[in-house]
Amino acid sequence: MNFNKNLRNIFLILFATLALSACSTAKKSQTTGDVYTGTDTVEYLASGVKDRVFFATNKSSLTSASRETLRKQATYLRKNKKLNVTIEGHADERGTREYNLALGERRANAARDYLMTYGISGKRISVISYGKERPVNSESTPLAWSQNRRSVTVKVK
Amino acid sequence: MKKIIIIFSIFFNLISNSNALIKVDITRGNLDPLPIAVSPLHVDNTSVNLENLDVKKLGVNISSIIEKNFKSTGLFNPLKKEAFVQKPDIAHLKPRFEDWRLIKAQALVTGKLSVKNNKLKVEFRLWDLTASKEMIALSFTTTPSNWRRVAHIISDKIYERLTGETGYFDTRIIYVAESGPKNQRVKKLAIMDQDGAKTKYLTLGNELVLTPRFNPSNQMVTYLSYFRNLPRVYLLDIETGKQEVVGNFPGMTFAPRFSPDGKKIIMSFAKDGNSDIFTMDLETRVVERITEHSSIDTSPSYSPDGKYICFNSDRSGLQQIYVMKSDGTNVKRITFGKGIYGTPVWSPRGDLIAFTKVRKGRFYIGVMRSDGTGERLLTENFYQEAPSWSPNGRVLVFYRETKSGPQGKGFSAKLWSIDITGYNERKIKTETDASDPSWSSLLSK
Numbered sequence: 358m359n360f361n362k363n364l365r366n367i368f369l370i371l372f373a374t375l376a377l378s379a380c381s382t383a384k385k386s387q388t389t390g391d392v393y394t395g396t397d398t399v400e401y402l403a404s405g406v407k408d409r410v411f412f413a414t415n416k417s418s419l420t421s422a423s424r425e426t427l428r429k430q431a432t433y434l435r436k437n438k439k440l441n442v443t444i445e446g447h448a449d450e451r452g453t454r455e456y457n458l459a460l461g462e463r464r465a466n467a468a469r470d471y472l473m474t475y476g477i478s479g480k481r482i483s484v485i486s487y488g489k490e491r492p493v494n495s496e497s498t499p500l501a502w503s504q505n506r507r508s509v510t511v512k513v514k
Numbered sequence: 515m516k517k518i519i520i521i522f523s524i525f526f527n528l529i530s531n532s533n534a535l536i537k538v539d540i541t542r543g544n545l546d547p548l549p550i551a552v553s554p555l556h557v558d559n560t561s562v563n564l565e566n567l568d569v570k571k572l573g574v575n576i577s578s579i580i581e582k583n584f585k586s587t588g589l590f591n592p593l594k595k596e597a598f599v600q601k602p603d604i605a606h607l608k609p610r611f612e613d614w615r616l617i618k619a620q621a622l623v624t625g626k627l628s629v630k631n632n633k634l635k636v637e638f639r640l641w642d643l644t645a646s647k648e649m650i651a652l653s654f655t656t657t658p659s660n661w662r663r664v665a666h667i668i669s670d671k672i673y674e675r676l677t678g679e680t681g682y683f684d685t686r687i688i689y690v691a692e693s694g695p696k697n698q699r700v701k702k703l704a705i706m707d708q709d710g711a712k713t714k715y716l717t718l719g720n721e722l723v724l725t726p727r728f729n730p731s732n733q734m735v736t737y738l739s740y741f742r743n744l745p746r747v748y749l750l751d752i753e754t755g756k757q758e759v760v761g762n763f764p765g766m767t768f769a770p771r772f773s774p775d776g777k778k779i780i781m782s783f784a785k786d787g788n789s790d791i792f793t794m795d796l797e798t799r800v801v802e803r804i805t806e807h808s809s810i811d812t813s814p815s816y817s818p819d820g821k822y823i824c825f826n827s828d829r830s831g832l833q834q835i836y837v838m839k840s841d842g843t844n845v846k847r848i849t850f851g852k853g854i855y856g857t858p859v860w861s862p863r864g865d866l867i868a869f870t871k872v873r874k875g876r877f878y879i880g881v882m883r884s885d886g887t888g889e890r891l892l893t894e895n896f897y898q899e900a901p902s903w904s905p906n907g908r909v910l911v912f913y914r915e916t917k918s919g920p921q922g923k924g925f926s927a928k929l930w931s932i933d934i935t936g937y938n939e940r941k942i943k944t945e946t947d948a949s950d951p952s953w954s955s956l957l958s959k
Contacts, residue, residue: 415828415832415833415854417787450897450915451872451875451897452833452856452872453813453826453833453856453857453870453872453899453900454724454725454899454900454950455725455768455769455782455812455813455856455857456810456812456813456826456828456833456856458724458738458745458766458768458769458784458812459768459782459784459789459810459812460810462765462766462784462787462789463784463787463788463789463810465787466786466787467787470787485743485745485766486745486766486784490699490722490724491697491698492696492697492922493697495695495696495697495918495920495921495922495925496918496919496920496921496922497896497917497918497919497925
């Protein structure tokens with residue numbers, strides 16, 4: 358009996374721990390506001406230098422995390438003086454096509470402007486907007502949309 | 515576009531409107547569609563089959579196109595041919611009205627055709643079965659390969675006679691044909707007849723193309739192409755296939771449309787993150803700035819008289835619709851409802867503006883008067899946008915995308931149409947997925 362009771366307690370504790378950890382995974386949000394903060398879709402220009410920043414719905418303002426990413430990109434570009442980049446601006450699929458083209462352009466330029474304030478010549482940075490035409494995550498969910506609202510810095514070969 | 519000579523002759527007096535009893539009220543939607551019998555056209559015995567054309571079947575084929583056109587309006591109910599009571603040639607001479615009334619038809623279309631010396635001659639009559647009278651009698655002569663257009667022109671004439679409005683069947687739709695996975699969509703310009711027949715692809719799909727729009731004579735198309743990864747507005751001559759960039763802008767140009775006289779292209783130009791509206795005169799190449807604002811100004815569309823422009827802007831913080839004079843002065847916001855508004859397009863009649871509205875994550879196609887009053891939402895869905903008007907201002911075509919699962923599973927894009935009454939919503943059949951439709955004006959005026 359006693360043994361059984363202990364066993365049951367152990368099981369209960371184990372179960373509770375599992376439930377808690379499941380809970381914490383689910384609660385660990387990948388967005389703040391509706392700006393994506395995860396790294397699932399992120400690629401790297403170099404070690405520790407993320408290639409993209411994310412935006413809120415209909416917005417093109419840079420979050421503090423985005424500014425940090427862009428400062429690292431600026432440092433990287435200063436070290437690699439011969440490297441030119443293209444910044445691709447994108448929107449999610451929840452807007453009209455033409456407006457999204459303009460929005461993608463505005464987002465790409467927000468990133469470009471920030472790189473320029475860190476001394477990177479505008480001549481080294483071209484921009485292109487894809488609007489909603491090139492999603493990185495094709496699912497129709499708020500998480501996918503947050504991953505698609507992005508500007509991506511791409512090395513020009 | 516092929517030059518087509520259609521000889522038109524009226525060989526009987528048109529009976530005046532006052533004598534006609536049947537009339538279709540097009541403002542009420544499809545509550546009570548008019549029962550109409552379309553008799554197969556009688557094919558003259560001396561007609562012979564041509565290479566690539568089964569002339570013997572043309573009578574049946576033309577009548578079924580007419581039936582399909584009528585059915586698509588929601589205003590007519592074409593009756594089943596099995597119930598028809600008279601042979602086509604005899605009915606065409608003079609129908610036995612009481613027999614046709616017996617199968618509950620209120621209007622009857624009859625006709626005959628012949629193909630001789632490589633000429634197709636078609637004549638048809640529309641009969642008012644209630645008043646036992648002929649309403650129209652017309653004949654056409656054209657090249658045999660134009661037989662589909664003849665069917666559409668006959669449909670237009672009958673529609674016009676019965677509704678009092680000009681028709682929209684002898685028209686085409688240009689659109690973007692889509693294929694491939696959602697994150698790597700291949701897009702081509704495609705053109706087809708209004709009923710989905712005769713699809714032709716105008717680009718190969720090597721570069722992304724978006725938002726094609728006809729000029730008023732339907733011979734040119736302006737659209738956005740990502741050729742060489744430089745998104746710019748292009749001009750395409752449909753007949754010759756010749757393409758050229760519109761203007762020499764140091765950045766993305768997009769959202770193009772023709773002015774109503776066809777002489778200018780109005781579009782957005784994005785520079786340093788800001789999109790404003792510009793026009794370029796196609797003859798003089800003079801570029802004019804129309805808006806100057808730090809917000810996004812895009813999706814411009816002229817009023818049919820060319821005096822005004824509607825567009826959407828986020829200068830208030832969110833996308834809303836504005837109207838201004840065509841020189842850019844007198845900008846007035848016209849939408850104040852909850853939600854965001856985009857893609858305004860002025861009706862060819864001038865009275866209404868069609869738009870896309872987004873509210874609480876749902877997309878609506880709607881119409882409002884050009885001062886923003888009288889908003890009516892016609893259809894709601896997960897995603898739909900980009901309405902384009904039928905030339906008579908009665909029907910809108912737009913595209914709708916489905917919600918997709920992981921890796922874009924279940925994604926599709928299709929063309930749909932809806933009457934401005936809010937009735938008669940229909941999917942338009944296309945060979946591939948489709949988006950960004952633009953309706954031509956009537957090909958034969």
